[in-house]
Structure formats: structure tokens, C-alpha cells
Amino acid sequence: MGLDPLLRAAAAGADPVRVALPFGTPCWLVTGHAQVRRVLSGAEFDRTTIDIAEIPRTTEESMLVPGTLSCLSGADHQRQRKLLMPHLQAGPVRALHGRIEEIAQGLITDIVAADGPVDLVAEYCNPLAMRVFCEMFGVPFEDCDQLAEWTTQLLSYEAGSRIRQRAGVATARYLYERVERGEYAEGSLLATLVAACGRDEVSFGDMLSLAVSVVLAGFETTSHVLAKFLYRLLTDERLANDLARDGVAMDRAVEELLRVTNFAGGEMLPYRAAVDVVFGSVTIRAGEYVVPAIGSANMDPAAFPEPDRIDIDRSRNPHLSFGFGTHFCAGAPLARAELAIGLAVFLRSPLRDYTISADGLAWETESILWPIRALVAAPRAGSVVR
Ligand code: HEM
Structure with a gap:
């Protein structure tokens, strides 16, 4: 939930630190706010020349695939x-606010009616993020469990390369067949991608790879972050009262919770220097x-007083939780929008007073x-359901 102690120690000095990740070539860990922004700004570092055999990483195969959105520039x-x-x-997302609220409220109503212990990940965070994603993306909600399983395999430290390759192929094949x-639903993101392909604005291969990138990025992320927000809320009385x-x-509160809630351990996928770059005493x-x-x-x-x-x-x-x-x-x-609405609906409900049982928190240790x-x-x- 908080920052990895190793990252915190590395951040004590302002200059980049030389590190070796479990796989790939040694690299520089950049920790200061201004320095990280400089790396992400795209002027001196990018991913267009990465070599997947040498890229520093925590998984056996590279999560970055040359030629896909995350590796392109310009x-x-x-x-x-x-x-x-x-x-x-922002504009089209604003039009979804009412629907997100309706989905969140429906889930909460069902949980409250059941009036017993509830796994908030399975019953609230996952279905909220998946439902919103499926409607926006244009695939049936019933397929989401399958998409989630492949996504989990693709983001796993433990899955062998065969399993991960199979998951990647299966996701692409699923989208290809649809x-x-x-x-796919009319007016959805998938429909827009297909139409752009029909007008030759994007090749069929790039369209499919873009769709896979959105599936990978689009619902597990939000569900996981919302779950961490709820954990904080239910275990920190001062925060709950605030x-x-x-x-x-709520929008401002979400930004602060995003700042302190780590995602993927707190480090991001690597970049490569396009030119020599000087950071303090390090070149x-x-x-x-x-x-x-x-x-x-x-x-x-230096960026956040009393961080x-x-x-x-x-x-x-x-x-920088969404990058830069x-x-x-x-x-x-x-x-x-999903985090602010998901949190607000939760706070207005009796679930706000629920407690986490001693063994109620389980971490997924295999996912990046x-x-x-x-x-x-x-x-x-002794509490009464209102
Ligand atoms: C709380 C939830 C989320 C967090 C914390 C998050 C975080 C991030 C971060 C840090 C990056 C930059 C990754 C990199 O290139 O190194 C990124 C990229 C991306 N995210 Fe998210 N994300 C979230 C939700 C979403 C959602 C809901 C979608 C789409 C429905 C999405 C779509 C994307 C896409 C397409 C990119 C690649 C952008 C590009 O390379 O130009 N993300 N996200």
C-alpha cells in the first residue's frame, strides 16, 4: 500500500541510483519528483529503441512490446x-457520470440487502470497474471474467512464458473475432477503432494491438486502486471522518489518495535515454x-510539503500516479470519475461503518x-442496516 522501503531509501539522495532488476541490464532508478517528470516528459527519454532482451524488468519477459502504444513516440x-x-x-467521460453512479449504487444496494460479510473486491470494486469498462469499450459484461483472467496472467510475475503468451494470443483472438x-456495441470505443481502421487511419494489426492495450490498462487498474482506497477508509478513522x-x-480527495496509494510497487516501466543526460552528479x-x-x-x-x-x-x-x-x-x-463516484457512493452507504475482519485482507502476490x-x-x- 505504501512505498517500498527500498524505494524510500533510494529516494533519500536526490541523484539517480544504479540498480539491477531481476532480469535485463542494470539501469538507473530515478526517484525525485522533478527528475521523474523530466524522464517522463519525452524530450530526452523514450521507448522507441528498447531491446526486449536487455530491458530491465521484474518479469522474465518484457511487459513492453515494441511497436505498441506505450513504446511509440512522436x-x-x-x-x-x-x-x-x-x-x-473529460467531455465524453462526464456523460458517463450518471451511469457510473447508477452501477455503483446498484452494487451497494445488493451488498447492503445481503447484510453480512462482503468481499469488497469481488462484490464492488471489480464489478464496478468491469461494468463501466465493458459499456465504454463495447463488449458484453459476461465476457469480463474471461478478459480479467487473461489480464491477470499477462500481468503475473509467476505465470510462465507459455501461459503469458497464450493469454496475449487469446485476448487478441477474442477481440479479432468480435x-x-x-x-461490439454501437458508439463504443471498439466501434470507433474499427471505423478508423475502415478509413485506413490505422492498420488492422495496430487497431487490434491498441484494443489489447486498452483492455490491459482499463479495468484491473481502477479496481485495484479503488480497493486500496476502501481499505484505507475502513482502517483510518481520521481519514473516514475527513x-x-x-x-x-471528492475530486481533490481522490488526487491525494492517488498520490499516496502505490500502484505496481511504485516504479514504472523503463525508458531509454536518447541522449546523454546529466542529473546532479550522475550522467x-x-x-x-x-x-x-x-x-x-x-x-x-520538495514537491509535497509533509508528504x-x-x-x-x-x-x-x-x-505522477497517472504518469506525465x-x-x-x-x-x-x-x-x-470511477474513483470519485465509487468512493462517494460507498461513503453515503451503511458500508462506511463496516469493519475489516482480522483475516479480511489478502494480497495478490503474483501480480506486478x-x-x-x-x-x-x-x-x-450490533449495527442496524438502515
Ligand atoms: C486508477 C487507475 C489507473 C492508473 C493508476 C493508471 C496509470 C497509468 C500510468 C502510470 C500510465 C503510464 C504507463 C507508462 O507508459 O509507463 C498509464 C497509461 C495508460 N493508461 Fe492508465 N491508469 C489507470 C486507469 C486507466 C483506465 C481506466 C484506462 C482506459 C480505459 C487506462 C488507459 C491507459 C492507456 C491507454 C495508457 C497508455 C497511454 C500512452 O502510452 O499514451 N488507464 N496509466
């Missing part, structure tokens, strides 16, 4: 990213790899996202 990157925007930027049969205050700015040579530690950057006292304090009223909050620059999260407006696997909460003894 006009190629812009062309593909632009295709997602009609569905993911596209071939025209089985969030329940009248007139609290990173062109061709060397760097890992930007956004979790450390989010705790840098360890969760201050939901923090007015200036340039956290070229590869800034394309789904940030959607994720922000470091998610909560189960978060079992139960009504407080």
Missing part, C-alpha cells in the same frame, strides 16, 4: 492515441535504461500491480 504515437480520445477524454463478426465531512471536494549515457519511480516522486518533500500526511484538502497536487508527458494515462478522466485480492468487510456487531 506522430506515430499521437495518431494511435487520438483514436481513444473520443471516449476517454471485430470480424461485428459484435471524507465524510459536508462539502468535501546517464545515451542508450542506458532508467526506471522512473513515481511512488518515490509522489513522496518527494507522509494524507491531506485531502491539499490544493497543489502534481502527483507523452504516455500520460489516456484513461485518467475515466479512472478519476500489487493488488488486494480480497477485502472482506462486515457490519459492526
Whole structure:
């Protein structure tokens, strides 16, 4: 949940630190806020020349695939990213707010009616994120469990390369078949991608790979982060009271929770220096790899006064949890809306007073996202369901 102690130690000095990850070539770990922003800004570092055999990584195979959205830059990157925007930027996402609220409220109503212990990951965070994703993306909700299983395998430290390859192929084949049969909702993101392909704005292969990238990025992420928010809320009375205050700015609170809640252990996928770059007393040579530690950057006292304090009223909050620059999260407006609405609906419900049982928290140790696997909460003894 918090920052990996090793990252915190590395962040004590401002300069990049030379590290070796379990696989790939040694690299530079960049931890300061200004330095991480500089890496992400795209001017001196990118991923266009990465070599998947040598890329520093925590999994046997590289999570980055050359030629896909996360590895492109310049006009190629812009062309593909632009295709997602009609569905993911702030305007269209605002139109989804009512629907997100309706889905969240429906889930909460069912949980309250059951009036017993509930796994908030299985019953609230996952279905909320998956339902919203499926409707926006244009595939049936019933297929989401299958998509989630493949995504889990693709993001696993433990799955062997055969399993991971099979999961990647299965996701692409699933999307290929839906596209071939025209089985996607009208007006959805998938429909937009197919139409762009029909107008030759994107090749069929790139369209499919873009769709796979969105599936991989689009629902597990939000579900995991929401689960971590709920865990904090149910275990930190001061935070719960702060969030329940009248007139609290939920959007601002979400930004602060995003700042302190680690995702994937706090480090990001690597970049490669395109030119020699000097950071303080360290020169990173062109061709060397760097890992930007956004979790450390989010705790840098130079950018965030009293970084360890969760201050939901923090007015200036340039956290890097959605990245920065070229590869800034394309789904940030959607994720922000789901988190703010998911949290607000939860806070208005009797679940706010539930408690987490002693063995109610289980971590998923195999995923690079470091998610909560189960978060079992139960009504407080003697409480009455309102
Ligand atoms: C709380 C939830 C989320 C978090 C914390 C998050 C975080 C991030 C981060 C850090 C990156 C940059 C990765 C890199 O290139 O190194 C990223 C990229 C991306 N995210 Fe998210 N994300 C979230 C939700 C979403 C959602 C809901 C979607 C779409 C429905 C999405 C779609 C994308 C896409 C397409 C990219 C690649 C952008 C590019 O390379 O231009 N994300 N996300």
C-alpha cells in the first residue's frame, strides 16, 4: 500500500541510483519528483529503441512490446492515441457520470440487502470497474471474467512464458473475432477503432494491438486502486471522518489518495535515454535504461510539503500516479470519475461503518500491480442496516 522501503531509501539522495532488476541490464532508478517528470516528459527519454532482451524488468519477459502504444513516440504515437480520445477524454467521460453512479449504487444496494460479510473486491470494486469498462469499450459484461483472467496472467510475475503468451494470443483472438463478426456495441470505443481502421487511419494489426492495450490498462487498474482506497477508509478513522465531512471536494480527495496509494510497487516501466543526460552528479549515457519511480516522486518533500500526511484538502497536487508527458494515462478522466463516484457512493452507504475482519485482507502476490485480492468487510456487531 505504501512505498517500498527500498524505494524510500533510494529516494533519500536526490541523484539517480544504479540498480539491477531481476532480469535485463542494470539501469538507473530515478526517484525525485522533478527528475521523474523530466524522464517522463519525452524530450530526452523514450521507448522507441528498447531491446526486449536487455530491458530491465521484474518479469522474465518484457511487459513492453515494441511497436505498441506505450513504446511509440512522436506522430506515430499521437495518431494511435487520438483514436481513444473520443471516449476517454473529460467531455465524453462526464456523460458517463450518471451511469457510473447508477452501477455503483446498484452494487451497494445488493451488498447492503445481503447484510453480512462482503468481499469488497469481488462484490464492488471489480464489478464496478468491469461494468463501466465493458459499456465504454463495447463488449458484453459476461465476457469480463474471461478478459480479467487473461489480464491477470499477462500481468503475473509467476505465470510462465507459455501461459503469458497464450493469454496475449487469446485476448487478441477474442477481440479479432468480435471485430470480424461485428459484435461490439454501437458508439463504443471498439466501434470507433474499427471505423478508423475502415478509413485506413490505422492498420488492422495496430487497431487490434491498441484494443489489447486498452483492455490491459482499463479495468484491473481502477479496481485495484479503488480497493486500496476502501481499505484505507475502513482502517483510518481520521481519514473516514475527513471524507465524510459536508462539502468535501471528492475530486481533490481522490488526487491525494492517488498520490499516496502505490500502484505496481511504485516504479514504472523503463525508458531509454536518447541522449546523454546529466542529473546532479550522475550522467546517464545515451542508450542506458532508467526506471522512473513515481511512488518515490509522489513522496518527494520538495514537491509535497509533509508528504507522509494524507491531506485531502491539499490544493497543489502534481502527483505522477497517472504518469506525465507523452504516455500520460489516456484513461485518467475515466479512472478519476470511477474513483470519485465509487468512493462517494460507498461513503453515503451503511458500508462506511463496516469493519475489516482480522483475516479480511489478502494480497495478490503474483501480480506486478500489487493488488488486494480480497477485502472482506462486515457490519459492526450490533449495527442496524438502515
Ligand atoms: C486508477 C487507475 C489507473 C492508473 C493508476 C493508471 C496509470 C497509468 C500510468 C502510470 C500510465 C503510464 C504507463 C507508462 O507508459 O509507463 C498509464 C497509461 C495508460 N493508461 Fe492508465 N491508469 C489507470 C486507469 C486507466 C483506465 C481506466 C484506462 C482506459 C480505459 C487506462 C488507459 C491507459 C492507456 C491507454 C495508457 C497508455 C497511454 C500512452 O502510452 O499514451 N488507464 N496509466
